[in-house]
Amino acid sequence: MxxxxxxxxxxxxxxxxxxxxxxxxxxxxxxxxxxxxxxxxxxxxxxxxxxxxxxxxxxxxxxxxxxxxxxxxxxxxxxxxxxxxxxxxEKDKSFVVMLAKDYLGEGEHELGHALVGSMLNTIKAMEVLPEKIIFMNSGINLVTKGSLFLPLLKELETMGVTIITCGTCLDYYGKMDDLEIGRISNMADIMESMLTVGKVINI
Amino acid sequence: MEMDLLSLVEQGGCSAKLSAAELNEALAELPKITHDNILVDIETHDDAGVYKIRNDYALIQTTDFFPPVCSDAYDYGQIAAANALSDVYAMGGQVLTALNIVLFPAHLPLTILKEIMRGGQDKVQEAGGFILGGHTIANDIPIYGLSVTGWVHPDQVTTNDQAEPGDLLILTKPIGTGIIISARKNDLVSVNAYEAALDNMKHLNDKGASVLNQYGIKSATDITGFGLLGHAMKMADGSKVSIRIDSQKVPTLPSVMELIELGCIPGAAFRNKEFTEGHCHFEQNIDYNYKMLVLDAQTSGGLLMAVKPDKADDAINALIESGYPVSTIVGEVIKRNNQSVYVY
The missing domain is CATH 3.30.110.40 (TusA-like domain)
Structure with a gap:
């Protein structure tokens, strides 16, 4: 139970x-x-x-x-x-991906970082795309100046995936002006994004 | 101003109104008063009392006040005032004067109180009326509202007991303020949806009242704490008719249906359910979410007017032109049947 x-x-x-x-x-x-x-x-x-x-x-x-x-x-x-x-x-198929850090899994950071790229590539090839990808905390490094994954994310965006990034996080890390893709969002919006879909994939 | 007024209200989302059943019980033994000049009294649970001064002039009197419904003090003042003024408009009248009713915690900064009263003042001014004074008491939580005096030509009084079979029911504002406020308290609603709800609550029903006069409409009420269903029920009972409501046609504020689906249903909606139970019938295959929508308690909601079918299109156009863009037919009046309201 x-x-x-x-x-x-x-x-x-x-x-x-x-x-x-x-x-x-x-x-x-x-x-x-x-x-x-x-x-x-x-x-x-x-x-x-x-x-x-x-x-x-x-x-x-x-x-x-x-x-x-x-x-x-x-x-x-x-x-x-x-x-x-x-x-x-029908709803159960819908999902969003939450990237709250700039690496995947625990262990060597370099590997974890590379795995993010491999995951985004895999998402791109999937039958059902996520409605949104949400970037929080150190995850914002993936959408700001200097990120290796910007071209990949741009592709996903043109395929219809909405990219949103936590404004508080950008502000905290002093990267408000470095956002290269998608839009800035707040906690209410992020919660709503997560609560109204079938699944949230948390990385 | 940093303080979120909603944080001062203890019962998140479960609003402050005494239930209709309790109110009825409390009033039951008071002696009934009648007088030739009293055109509308408590009998039919109408929005305001109406007292005839001359054959061409009647006074409308009403009061309404409540704890904060939003975060910002100036917004709160405007909404509480718009809500209190609305009862005058629901009777087909216009505003003359108002008095402030204020309960305020002694420990809170006075700047908050100033902002609340500035909001009230601005709304009364927008309504063409004047605040002549008021009364203030120290209390644990802030409460604000107005006592309002308006006037109406006795032939143009719109009561909730004159709806006739065949009339169509027009609603002038979208539904869902109770749900949005409750979602706001729990940080579940986007800023845009919250602001849409605030604008909706601040919007005066003054021009709706002009449309009532212009089209000779006899029966109207404003939608507030008892929800669309509760107020429709009072209209049906007062008029000794039944009402049919098409739940799919009811206009909603942005995000409202998604929030109901989430389960963001305030306690007041359940209380309205208890109060309407046994008098209202829901078609069997109606979606549960639409049930809760018509039960959602509104603050400063729109007017519900019973209009003759040949005038309905013109009235809707006039309403849309006067700034109520979602005005639409949500139901019809039928002969009295077993139940007061049928929702399908």
């Missing part, structure tokens, strides 16, 4: 986390949600019941535990077939 701990989160974050977890778990699985905020307990329960997912509720002092079973209840499948089956199937 998968467990998510949403203690300390304010409404509606617990619901957002619950929806995300429900998408992740398989049909035969259950989900345990640990909440410490009564309003959210009510709202999450409301949401689950609206979607024909029966909830078992336990309370220990101020901590609530909700257990949802994704198995058994067929009405969830049939009732939501239209709304939930078609769209996610």
């Amino acid at each position: 998968k467990t998510i701990d949403v203690k300390g989160m304010k409404c509606p974050m617990p619901l957002i986390e619950t929806k995300k977890a429900l998408k992740e778990i398989g049909k035969e699985e259950s989900l345990r949600i640990i909440i410490d905020n009564e309003t959210s307990v009510k709202n999450v329960t409301h949401y689950l019941e609206d979607n024909n997912l029966p909830v078992e509720k336990k309370q220990d002092g101020k901590i609530f535990e909700l257990i949802v079973n994704k198995t058994g209840d067929e009405s969830y499948e049939t009732c939501n077939a239209e709304a939930y089956c078609e769209v996610p199937a």
Whole structure:
């Protein structure tokens, strides 16, 4: 059984986390949600019941535990077939790549750096391209002046991949004026990019 | 100004309004008042009270106030004022005067309060009215709003109890401010989408009221805390008719549908669900996200007007020309049926 701990989160974050977890778990699985905020307990329960997912509720002092079973209840499948089956199937293919450093894996930095190039080359050849590539922290070295991978990224950009870079990071490293490709972005935009696709590949 | 006012409001996204059921219970035992000059009272849950002074002149009185709905103090002042003024417009009137209602924490810098009141002042001025004074009290969280006096010709009062079967329902502003504010509190929304929501809330319904007068529209209400569905329900019950809403036609603010899909559904939407349950029917195959959309609590929302079909196109064109570009037909009024509102 998968467990998510949403203690300390304010409404509606617990619901957002619950929806995300429900998408992740398989049909035969259950989900345990640990909440410490009564309003959210009510709202999450409301949401689950609206979607024909029966909830078992336990309370220990101020901590609530909700257990949802994704198995058994067929009405969830049939009732939501239209709304939930078609769209996610297509959505699941979409993905973004997050490059939060300028090398791949742990070990020799030189190798790690070269592997980034090999990965970008491989992405280029894939059937489904990422919607976006997001560059953060030292990952910004890949999109700023002096990067060996600019031509490769330019190619990906012309193929329709959006390149976005964390503005705070550029600022921190004093490279605000060195960005060579794509656009500058903020955390809200980056979060939205990651939350609205099927998959996030984190490097 | 560095402070984010939203951080002062404890219940993130779960807004401050007392539920309709609790309010009804609290008001239940108060004696009912009647007087020849009272044209609109509390009876039909309308947006404001209307009191006739002369045969060609009636006063509209209303008040509205709430805790911060946005980060910036000047924005907040403008929105709270636009929201309070809106009740006058929903009755088909125009604004005369207003009084500030202020609750403010003693420990916060006064610059914030100045900015809030500057926002209110600017909006009242834009509405052609004057702030004559107000009242201020120290409180844990800031609360701001107005008590507003407006006027209307008694023949042009638009109430929520005169919708007739056959009328078409026009909505003048997009829906989704509750969802966007809630997303903003959790840093889930882009700056552009947030600003679109702010502009939407600041936008006065004054010209919408002019359209009400111009096209002889009898029934209208503004969409606020009870959501599109809750306010449509009040209109249906007040008018003793039923209403059909086409959820797919409801205009939305940018990013709203994506945020609902994420699960960014504020508590107030669930509260509105409880309040409308048993009186409103959702078609069986309606997408859950659209259900939550029509239940989203609005701040300073648009006008919902019941218009005769032969005037609907002209009214929409006039609204679009007056600066409400998404104005569109979202439903129709039908004969009273089992349920108040049917959403499909």
